[in-house]
Amino acid sequence: MNEVPIMSDFAARYRSRADAFQAKITAVRPEQWSNQSPCADWNARDVVQHIIDMHAAMLRPLDRALSPAPTVHEDPLAAFLAARADVETLLHTPELATTTAETPAGPMSVEQHIDQVVSADLVLHGWDLAKATDQDPTLDHHEVQSMWPTVQHVPDEFRVPEAFGPGIVVYGPEVKVPEDSSLQDRILGLIGRDPNWTPPR
Template identity: 60%
Template sequence: MSEITDRYRRRADEFERKIAAVRPDQWSNPSPCARWTARDVVGHIIDMHAAMLRPLGRELSPAPSLDDDPLAAFRAARADVQAVLDDPALATRECDTPSGRVTAERHIDQVVSEDLPLHGWDLARATSQDDTIDPEDVERAWAAMRALPADLMEKFRTPGAFGPDVEVFGPEVKVAEDASPQDRLLAFIGRDPAWRP
């Protein structure tokens, strides 16, 4: 198992646990992502799984709908991405992505795998679960964010730069100088670490 595959599986397991813990009456709860409910957060993650498959000419397998069964919908999407990572020919195939030409596994690692802990926080906060992000994931994400060129970070913060209604990061939120690494990361990408539903 490659490091990328292991990392994706660990993060997807954690996100799946959070979905499984959501009570039926919590799916319409607001989330830290403006205009998104808890269900919308899961829908976004499923959509991002589909986006990982498109450069390979693949699409998500038929699955229960997000409205009917968010957990089953996510499990089906993650199985499709896991199948790519588990197939060396597919995982190492180069494809054109918004970040340039990279292997499919690198694209998955840099996009949807990185999204899982951050949106896991959104889902956990929306549904009153433990929202602690794995410190290793915080450290990796913080290093990646700080390494982004200023012009690319500006693009990430510009609504619509990657398509209609697509907003990657919000404006940076101010936090105390002694804020935890997790809170600094969340604030950097435009989340208010103190947000509550």
């Protein structure tokens, strides 16, 4: 009888976040894909494109590329599922997951890179997608608690456009929020979001 491999914390965390982001994609109505998002230059479809681009950036240190798949314009869900499968292949292959990679934040294992960048991105851009398409933008309480210590120390290079590749922007300039704001709102401000943003009507 074959033993089921033990999933790493990195892989489990990615799976949970990817499931949540996937559910948000699934809930978007066709006419909502052109809706403006909280990111000034992006609509809802562009948010998913960014997530796909960040998945590609996770593969690049291993000289890999995304597998052939429908484009985000053709089918946002299929595009995400394909990119997700590529990243999960890395996370579930120990010799790949533990390989040391050169990243904009310095050398780290592939699984750490995924955890700190695209995995966390799924949570934060899930908020963007939810706000753009009239879904519940409330972040998971445990995610908020776990992100807070890290988000307080966002490296300056993460705010530099194209640090992760052409056309990729990770964090914008900080948006100041009142000191008595909720932890979620304080996190959003630190990553460059206006917590009170509402889509134009």
